[in-house]
Amino acid sequence: MSQIVYLNGKFLPIEEAHVPVLDRGFIFGDGIYELIPVYSRFPFRLREHLKRMGNSLAAIRIENPYTDDEWENLLRELIEKHPAEDQSLYIHITRGVAPRDHAFPKGVKPTVFMMSNALLTPPALQVKQGVMAISANDIRWDSCDIKAISLLPNILLRQMALDEDAIETVLFRDGILTEGAASNIFAVEDGVILAPPKDHHMLPGITYDIVLELAEANHMPIEIGKFAESRIRAADELWITSSTKEVLAITTFDGKSVGDGKPGPIFEEMYQLYQDYKDLVMRHRTD
Numbered sequence: 001m002s003q004i005v006y007l008n009g010k011f012l013p014i015e016e017a018h019v020p021v022l023d024r025g026f027i028f029g030d031g032i033y034e035l036i037p038v039y040s041r042f043p044f045r046l047r048e049h050l051k052r053m054g055n056s057l058a059a060i061r062i063e064n065p066y067t068d069d070e071w072e073n074l075l076r077e078l079i080e081k082h083p084a085e086d087q088s089l090y091i092h093i094t095r096g097v098a099p100r101d102h103a104f105p106k107g108v109k110p111t112v113f114m115m116s117n118a119l120l121t122p123p124a125l126q127v128k129q130g131v132m133a134i135s136a137n138d139i140r141w142d143s144c145d146i147k148a149i150s151l152l153p154n155i156l157l158r159q160m161a162l163d164e165d166a167i168e169t170v171l172f173r174d175g176i177l178t179e180g181a182a183s184n185i186f187a188v189e190d191g192v193i194l195a196p197p198k199d200h201h202m203l204p205g206i207t208y209d210i211v212l213e214l215a216e217a218n219h220m221p222i223e224i225g226k227f228a229e230s231r232i233r234a235a236d237e238l239w240i241t242s243s244t245k246e247v248l249a250i251t252t253f254d255g256k257s258v259g260d261g262k263p264g265p266i267f268e269e270m271y272q273l274y275q276d277y278k279d280l281v282m283r284h285r286t287d
């Protein structure tokens with residue numbers, strides 16, 4: 001059976017979902033997106049994801065086409081149309097279809113596309129052994145807090161990692177840790193969890209929030225700040241977080257072992273807290 005997606009007011013098979021070539025998403029990458037994990041058919045932290053999406057829309061001056069309740073109804077319908085219990089909901093909004101011109105078109109409705117796929121989390125071996133990551137200069141623009149569909153720098157940066165059989169590229173801007181090409185990054189130094197601040201140099205990850213909440217609730221020391229590359233390279237542990245990667249330990253960074261080359265004890269604790277949280281909280285309605 002063909003996958004059912006949503007496009008501009010209609011649920012339809014993916015093969016029948018077409019967007020005109022003059023859509024500004026296609027022409028300019030003029031739009032934003034959001035990704036929401038679904039556990040046991042419950043969209044997790046839906047209000048927070050919708051808020052982040054609202055912020056992205058406001059930042060690029062597209063009027064939000066739906067209220068939160070309307071979004072929720074559409075998303076629940078999309079979830080029901082997919083066979084998987086755990087899914088990743090993808091929402092994509094562009095400024096709409098108009099003759100090619102940089103100026104915002106007048107009276108044009110945004111294009112709204114949504115699809116849901118089975119949620120793929122990291123294989124057990126990656127969790128057990130950790131993963132490889134490399135580093136690069138953060139070549140992106142100055143508004144990384146907007147979840148923009150124009151992801152060319154992220155794509156090029158992430159591909160650098162994949163070309164070296166690594167799974168993520170950790171970014172430094174002017175020698176300061178920002179985030180990963182498609183994730184947030186945490187470090188551990190002498191038992192303290194180090195996290196970059198939520199500013200315009202990183203996407204405010206929903207998983208980032210959960211990790212800090214779990215750390216705080218379990219009295220794990222946290223330091224939020226701007227961390228120099230030298231400190232990150234000397235850290236005892238490095239972690240990747242995102243809705244799909246959950247919490248994953250980087251055990252090889254730029255070809256060198258992180259700590260003793262195995263996922264560290266603070267990671268193990270956080271990983272377990274995250275899994276418990278997922279089973280006890282995320283799999284139930286949380287809003």
Ligand SMILES: Cc1ncc(COP(=O)(O)O)c(C=O)c1O
Nearest residue numbers: 182183184203205206207242243
């Ligand atoms: C650049 C970037 N940073 C951080 C994240 C993590 O965000 P979240 O935890 O909401 O998935 C993502 C997720 O795709 C991302 O693309």
